[in-house]
Amino acid sequence: MDKATTSKFLLRTRPTSEKMIDVGFKNIVVAMASMVAVVLFSIFAVVYYESTESISRYGLRFLFSSAWNPVTDEYGAFTAIYGTLFTSIASLLIAIPLGVGTAIFITENIIPEYIRNTIGIMVELLAAIPSVVLGLWAVFIMEPFIRPFLNIIYELFGFIPFFSTQPLGAGMMPAILILVVMILPIITSISKDSLKQVPSKLRQAAYGIGASRWTTIIKVIIPAAISGITGGVLLALGRAMGETMAVTMIIGNSNNFSWSIFAPSYTISSMLANQFGEADGSQVSSLMYAALILMILTLLVNVFAQWIVKKLSLKYQ
Amino acid sequence: MNYTSQKSLTYNPSLTRNIGNKSLTIISALFAIISVLPLILVISYVLIKGGSYINFDTLILEPEPPGDDLLSAGGIGPAITGTIIMGVIASIISIPIGVGGGIYLAEYSKSGKFAKFIRFGSNVLAGVPSIIAGVFIYAIIVSTKILFGSMFSGIAGGISLSILMLPTIIKTTDEALKLVPNDMRRAAFGVGASKFTMITNITLPAAFSSISTGVLLALARAAGETAPLIFTALFSRYYITSFDDLFYEMGSLSVLIYNFALEPYEAQNQLAWAASFILVIVLLTLNILSRWIGTLGAFSKNKV
Numbered sequence: 001m002d003k004a005t006t007s008k009f010l011l012r013t014r015p016t017s018e019k020m021i022d023v024g025f026k027n028i029v030v031a032m033a034s035m036v037a038v039v040l041f042s043i044f045a046v047v048y049y050e051s052t053e054s055i056s057r058y059g060l061r062f063l064f065s066s067a068w069n070p071v072t073d074e075y076g077a078f079t080a081i082y083g084t085l086f087t088s089i090a091s092l093l094i095a096i097p098l099g100v101g102t103a104i105f106i107t108e109n110i111i112p113e114y115i116r117n118t119i120g121i122m123v124e125l126l127a128a129i130p131s132v133v134l135g136l137w138a139v140f141i142m143e144p145f146i147r148p149f150l151n152i153i154y155e156l157f158g159f160i161p162f163f164s165t166q167p168l169g170a171g172m173m174p175a176i177l178i179l180v181v182m183i184l185p186i187i188t189s190i191s192k193d194s195l196k197q198v199p200s201k202l203r204q205a206a207y208g209i210g211a212s213r214w215t216t217i218i219k220v221i222i223p224a225a226i227s228g229i230t231g232g233v234l235l236a237l238g239r240a241m242g243e244t245m246a247v248t249m250i251i252g253n254s255n256n257f258s259w260s261i262f263a264p265s266y267t268i269s270s271m272l273a274n275q276f277g278e279a280d281g282s283q284v285s286s287l288m289y290a291a292l293i294l295m296i297l298t299l300l301v302n303v304f305a306q307w308i309v310k311k312l313s314l315k316y317q
Numbered sequence: 318m319n320y321t322s323q324k325s326l327t328y329n330p331s332l333t334r335n336i337g338n339k340s341l342t343i344i345s346a347l348f349a350i351i352s353v354l355p356l357i358l359v360i361s362y363v364l365i366k367g368g369s370y371i372n373f374d375t376l377i378l379e380p381e382p383p384g385d386d387l388l389s390a391g392g393i394g395p396a397i398t399g400t401i402i403m404g405v406i407a408s409i410i411s412i413p414i415g416v417g418g419g420i421y422l423a424e425y426s427k428s429g430k431f432a433k434f435i436r437f438g439s440n441v442l443a444g445v446p447s448i449i450a451g452v453f454i455y456a457i458i459v460s461t462k463i464l465f466g467s468m469f470s471g472i473a474g475g476i477s478l479s480i481l482m483l484p485t486i487i488k489t490t491d492e493a494l495k496l497v498p499n500d501m502r503r504a505a506f507g508v509g510a511s512k513f514t515m516i517t518n519i520t521l522p523a524a525f526s527s528i529s530t531g532v533l534l535a536l537a538r539a540a541g542e543t544a545p546l547i548f549t550a551l552f553s554r555y556y557i558t559s560f561d562d563l564f565y566e567m568g569s570l571s572v573l574i575y576n577f578a579l580e581p582y583e584a585q586n587q588l589a590w591a592a593s594f595i596l597v598i599v600l601l602t603l604n605i606l607s608r609w610i611g612t613l614g615a616f617s618k619n620k621v
Contacts, residue, residue: 014511018511018513019511021511021513022511022512022513025512025513025516026421026425026512028417029417029418029420029421029424029425030421030425031417032413032414032415032417032418032421033417033418033421033422033431033432033435033487034435035414035418035483036418036435036438036439036442036483036484036487037434037435037438039442039480039483040438040441040442040445042453042457043445043449043450043453043480046453046456046457047449047452047453047456050456097348098348098351098352099352101344101345101347101348101349102345102348102349102352102353104345105345105346105348105349106349108345110342110345110346111346119349119352119353121608122353122356122357123352123353123356125356125601125604126352126355126356126359128537128541128600128601128603128604129356129359129360129541129597129600130540130541130542130543130571130596130597130600131541131543131544132541132543132571132574132575132578132593133359133363133541133574133593133596133597134359135574135575135578136574136578136589136590136593137358137359137362137363139578139579140578140586141358141362181355181359184352184355188352212334212335212337212338213338213342214337214338214341214342215334235444238444239444241446242444242445242446242447242448242449243446244446244447244448244543244544245543245544245571245575248575249575249578249579269446269448269544272448272452273448273544273547276451276452276455276548277547277548277551287452288452288456291448291449291452294446294449295445295446295449298444298445298446299441299444299445301444302440302441302444303441306437306440
């Protein structure tokens with residue numbers, strides 16, 4: 001063969017420019033992926049660094065004192081920490097049965113599929129409503145509507161410390177209810193997804209040995225989907241703890257500790273939203289300390305959620 | 318036979334298990350109704366109450382200081398442009414980084430240690446409360462005046478929103494690329510494509526619709542966020558008139574709602590409702606659009 005024909009069949013070697021583009025592109029995407037780690041670490045580092053002054057001054061006393069006095073420079077976040085934990089856990093206790101119940105209802109073959117799909121989409125669209133709009137709605141519509149009912153509870157059960165103050169507007173109870181609205185879509189959609197992933201063979205086997213629909217759901221389907229449901233619940237807990245706007249607008253923002261769920265209270269995030277803009281000096285550092293506590297709490301919940309999903313998930317082939 | 322009359326095979330509604338079944342079904346239906354109720358109530362209040370305050374002036378005018386004029390509070394024009402500008406800034410930052418990070422996770426290191434760590438990290442970052450993003454940006458950009466000496470600025474607000482968008486975009490890009498069949502990658506390599514060409518010409522276009530779904534959802538979430546903006550972008554009643562204005566306080570729909578909802582004046586409260594109307598319409602449109610785009614792709618989740 002002559003030279004012209006062989007060159008046609010020679011293997012093409014990659015030009016250096018192409019190789020450089022390849023390597024360069026890889027380096028760029030590695031750098032971009034690393035940005036996640038960089039951002040995450042710097043958030044922690046910055047919040048920790050800014051709060052060192054308060055950490056060394058108050059130590060753990062900060063967690064158990066509810067003093068908040070910029071004049072005497074005495075700070076403690078007990079009310080806010082209690083408010084954060086109480087509102088998020090109480091809202092979770094209300095939202096779990098509602099969310100999981102809804103998820104079961106829209107995965108089971110009870111009503112026609114298009115109605116179930118519509119309900120599913122509507123619940124997910126609820127997650128698209130920004131929290132500040134829910135806050136607006138809570139302030140002007142929900143709170144005036146539920147106040148008479150809360151008053152009845154106060155008059156009947158006022159002797160119990162949890163109901164011992166008169167509901168006069170903003171307070172912990174409306175904040176809990178608006179949190180329920182905010183975390184319902186998370187619990188519902190994640191539970192729905194994990195219920196749908198349960199293989200139909202399990203259901204058929206249960207029906208085959210004579211189990212009724214709800215025996216199947218309670219004894220077979222839910223245990224098989226429990227990892228996803230638990231993960232969703234923990235994710236919702238993390239969201240509830242960090243939720244800011246709607247809670248700030250309706251919780252009343254008071255640092256006076258009260259057992260009553262009708263009294264105004266505080267959460268860490270609403271404290272930040274309220275005071276950070278005008279704070280200076282050691283107040284900033286104390287707010288940063290509170291922010292650090294909030295970060296650690298949500299981090300623990302999120303890591304635990306990821307761990308439990310891995311731990312509990314059953315593998316079906 | 319006596320046996321058949323005792324244990325009939327026909328459905329007997331008064332059996333305990335059938336009563337239990339029925340009541341549990343009714344309870345779960347009730348729960349579903351209760352769960353949908355807030356959406357219907359919030360949407361109808363926002364549409365009816367907010368929609369009734371919408372007119373041309375509301376959309377165009379600048380808001381007036383509370384208490385100046387008890388009858389009219391001006392409009393929400395600057396807040397609309399502010400939300401759009403900060404959304405664009407956040408997208409410019411987070412879309413390249415997020416898509417790039419997702420490409421790394423799905424194409425270069427499917428199950429390496431570093432990739433696992435980045436996936437874990439983006440899950441953790443997604444769980445970081447939005448107000449913390451605001452506090453963080455306040456500490457590193459606003460209080461240090463690092464952006465040419467400006468303190469509160471639209472750019473700082475956009476950056477804090479980009480932190481919230483980043484994990485969503487990384488996750489959806491990662492998942493979208495993983496749904497692209499490996500055969501397509503092998504075919505591309507087989508005809509001599511480099512990895513760069515394979516990613517940019519084959520897998521990214523194939524995953525495009527799923528990635529845009531994620532980007533739109535992230536943008537929708539960012540546009541509704543208030544907490545990261547209240548001490549980064551703050552609020553402004555004026556339109557931006559020049560590029561320099563990006564380095565000053567900037568208004569946004571969500572902060573306008575927050576500020577004006579807590580004012581004791583009726584006119585300001587009405588403006589908050591009008592702003593919620595616009596915000597909710599935009600966010601619902603973005604959400605529905607992203608769902609629709611998600612169904613278009615060849616390898617979208619909804620089809621597989």
